[in-house]
Amino acid sequence: MDQAMSNVARAVESGATTIRGIVDATGLSRLKVERALHALEKQKLLLRDSRGFTAPGMLATPQVRQCGSCSRCCTLLEVTEVGKSVNEWCKHCDVDKGCTIYDDRPQMCRSFNCAWLQGHLADEWFPERARMVVHFSQDAVNVQVDPGYPDRWRQEPYFSKLCEWSLNGIRMNGNRSYATLIVSGPDKFLLLGRTIVPEPTLFGTAFLPVAAETFRYWKARSPEHLHRLYGRITEIQRIQQEFGYCAIPDDDDPYPPYRPALLRLSNHPHAESDAESA
Ligand code: SF4
Numbered sequence: 001m002d003q004a005m006s007n008v009a010r011a012v013e014s015g016a017t018t019i020r021g022i023v024d025a026t027g028l029s030r031l032k033v034e035r036a037l038h039a040l041e042k043q044k045l046l047l048r049d050s051r052g053f054t055a056p057g058m059l060a061t062p063q064v065r066q067c068g069s070c071s072r073c074c075t076l077l078e079v080t081e082v083g084k085s086v087n088e089w090c091k092h093c094d095v096d097k098g099c100t101i102y103d104d105r106p107q108m109c110r111s112f113n114c115a116w117l118q119g120h121l122a123d124e125w126f127p128e129r130a131r132m133v134v135h136f137s138q139d140a141v142n143v144q145v146d147p148g149y150p151d152r153w154r155q156e157p158y159f160s161k162l163c164e165w166s167l168n169g170i171r172m173n174g175n176r177s178y179a180t181l182i183v184s185g186p187d188k189f190l191l192l193g194r195t196i197v198p199e200p201t202l203f204g205t206a207f208l209p210v211a212a213e214t215f216r217y218w219k220a221r222s223p224e225h226l227h228r229l230y231g232r233i234t235e236i237q238r239i240q241q242e243f244g245y246c247a248i249p250d251d252d253d254p255y256p257p258y259r260p261a262l263l264r265l266s267n268h269p270h271a272e273s274d275a276e277s278a
């Protein structure tokens, strides 16, 4: 996906439903927006219907909401265009009046709509009350947690909703799958259903379901490592299908061939002969 497509998809996920709205949100020319929309529709990454454009996978009945007394995104999120870092008040934010440069606020601020504002979340997620800002990017649901309430996301009803989103993101295939990422102060987490992965690496996390909502995971240290981890997971699933059971190894640095070691670890009665003939 090129940069224009990525920007257009992000604008639609942030609530833009018309070409005009997407042009305003992205700053791209109308021609570039139309080309990107066409490509995204072709790849089924966007839908066009009577209400305009929508991003599949994150759909919910949109509700009309107003930010009202909230200014959480002006404190929790990074806004490079005004030199604002994460978890720091924007110098243009007045606690009583809101944005003091509203008419001239940067493009990033104009196009930002959190998931609550878009109507994807129930009232208890109002960011000022929840102390979290949930927003979508191309391949993730991002949860930025107020560092003054670092464990808020682990509490109910928030945690169950995040688990539900995480499982939905995992079950979607190909381009439409997404990760659920939580940032709380200096800590980062990836959610795999009810399994919490602390400090996920940039190279990815290989995972395998072990129960309905929990996963065994291994964090990758390089693209090659991720490839090997998934190679072994594929073999585990193959053995599970063939024999109904496969032990899940503890070590996190597998090398092929995976099958003999897995069969031995599983104490499969025909492990040696099966492995030799494999
Ligand atoms: S966090 Fe959401 S509701 Fe709050 S000000 Fe930002 S966009 Fe509006």
Ligand code: SF4
Pocket (backbone or CB within 6 Å): 073, 074, 079, 082, 084, 090, 091, 092, 093, 094, 098, 099, 100, 101, 102, 105, 106, 109
């Ligand atoms: S410029 Fe305005 S809208 Fe943007 S972060 Fe600052 S206060 Fe918020």
